[in-house]
Amino acid sequence: MLELIVISTLNGVLFGMLLFLLSSGLTVIFSMMGVLNFAHASFYMLGAFFGFQLTKWIGFWPALVLAPLLVGAIGMAVERYGLRNTHKHGHVAELLLTFGLAFAIEEIVSMIWGKSPLDYRVPALLDFPAFTIFSTNYPAYKLFMLAVSVIIFVALLIVLKRTRVGLIVQAALTHPHMVGHLGHNVGRVFMAVFGVGSALAALAGVIAGPALVTQSDMAAALGPILFVVIVFGGLGSLPGAFIASLVIGLVQTFAVALDGSLASAFGPLDPAAGPSVLTDIWNVTIAQVAPIVPYMLLVIILIVRPMGLMGTRES
């Protein structure tokens, strides 16, 4: 039991930090431009596929740098030539544009790399067990993922809180017009933020690709959870996104690891009653419920605290 708790906590924090790599970019883009970037998870997927392809060509370490840069450039192009032109039609049009993009990217990826999972391997340098805990070997690559996420998290924090660039970004979040009047090119700030956000998502993709599954439906699988994270944490709140990422990462990892059901806790139901909704609920294991846990949290938070954990505004 203790083994399960320790390992699941480690994995949960890791998954949470990965979620935060994605949700931080999404949150900053949302609060700055008012655009919910539906294609954010698609940039994550592009990162994984570019990472796979570049690893094949030039090795993992150059790919780790190059793939996020490439995706960041794509993100900037999307902002410059897509979103900026759509802005005049309102936020719904922008949301729809990114929705169409997400759809198109998924199709392009499955067209080029196929629909089946890719053989994206952990680099040989990190392919060893880091430590053994209660007879479970914990892979070094997962520690590497954790380290990368934490480094990026700290770097983001320093850039946003301690540098001039961060100051402008923070100011543009709340007072874009004032920042423009002070002589900063708000359009360029938006483009840069969008690019950095996409690059971070791609970085998450590159490092998550070997550990999770690299497949053309990975964006569609992760995207909705990402939206749950930022609604749960409170739209536009970075600390909220951080807490929500960890909460959802941990909850989902623990749910997957637990095998209990109501039947195993309280004994099986009377078989004479026959199959019904009750028997379904009685017999389902927590692991089977894991995929819907984030959405249940979403519904609960909407009823209890509609602005999210750390959100300040209603809309």
Place this chain on the structure above:
Amino acid sequence: MTTAATSTTKVGADAAGGGLRFYGVWLIGIVVLIVLPMIFSSGGSLTSFSLIGIAIVFALSYNILLGQTGLLSFGHAVHYGLGGFAACHMMNAVVSHGWPIPLPFIPLFGGIGGLVFAMIIGWVMTKRAGTVFAMISLGIGELVASSSLILRSVFGGESGITTDRTALPKLLGWSFGPQLQVYYLIAFWLVLSAIAMYALTRTPLGRISNAVRDNPERVQFIGYDPHVVRYLAYCFAGFFAGVAGGLTAINFEIANSALLGAIQSGLVLFSTFIGGTAFFFGPILGAILVTYLQLGLTNLTTAWQLYFGIIFIGIVMYAPGGIAGLLMMHRPLIRAGTLWTVIPSYLVAIVPTIALACGVILTIETVARFSGGDAINLFGIAFNPTSPVTWIAAAVLVVGGAFVARLTWRRIAEAWDRAATVARDRGYLA
């Protein structure tokens, strides 16, 4: 004085003529629905017509949210799917209990299935509009789609719930075994739902929904609660989506979790938006086009979904009014008699635009078939996806087409501005 007199008589004539034209359009629609299967009577076209009819009801129900109330939902298929399951369970219950309910009433129960869920979940969902609503609808959609695989006794797991539509009591000797009879059943419900949904847009509720879409704050000032209005609109949309789901259940005699999923929600969004949300007939056009393309393209290419995505992105960026919006832009020009000044620039633009489209198609198909090596057949010309000749042709078409097309599009814009100015001078353009 004379102008005033003529304009009043004209308004009167317009009103009478408008009424005639209004009922005329509906009557023509009904006649077309009745006559269509007599002209195209093959099994394939009957199946297509049935699917298109269902897609129209679904898209119209979606437009109650998106077009009329301004709610962008990414989970509308939840009500469609639940309607389908409700209809399937109802059909099985009718058969096993021997209730005297004939098949044509079943879509009503589908609608009730969609409505009940909308009433339960809608209140929480419609608290807020805009982006937040969009995300919540996505979350709820995923929640229901995933739950449907867990609650096996209700949703039948992966395989779904099957039923037999011919086992229900007959109505006027119709067994609804043949596809033709199912088509007429769908057409009947299509007309009924379309009239009901059109009528809804003319009610005070429909009008206040438009106001909530445009300016919820002002709606609050005049004493309405936007939340309640959104909730009511959501319930109506859920009901009609359920009707469409019930029709699907009758058509396929099965309901499975794919009906509830994100793909269906995406398709209905595509249909509605490509057709145009600002006009009642927009989603009808969109549903016809998208269903037709879906049926036609799946046989031709593996990348058919990519074409949807590209069409959708193009519409969002360049024609947010959709096809209906593009068509209706021409109405004042036709009335003012200045349309002919625009047509030449359209004709000039056709050639490079088609070249560009061919280039894009060639590029996509080259990538899609590169590993498979199947030849691309574009208008009877065969292209080999692995040969550099194809790549060069595609590149020339895309780059050259885009370059020339941009010039001609600019010409259209200029000609359009001139024609619109004249139309405005003549008083036909607000």
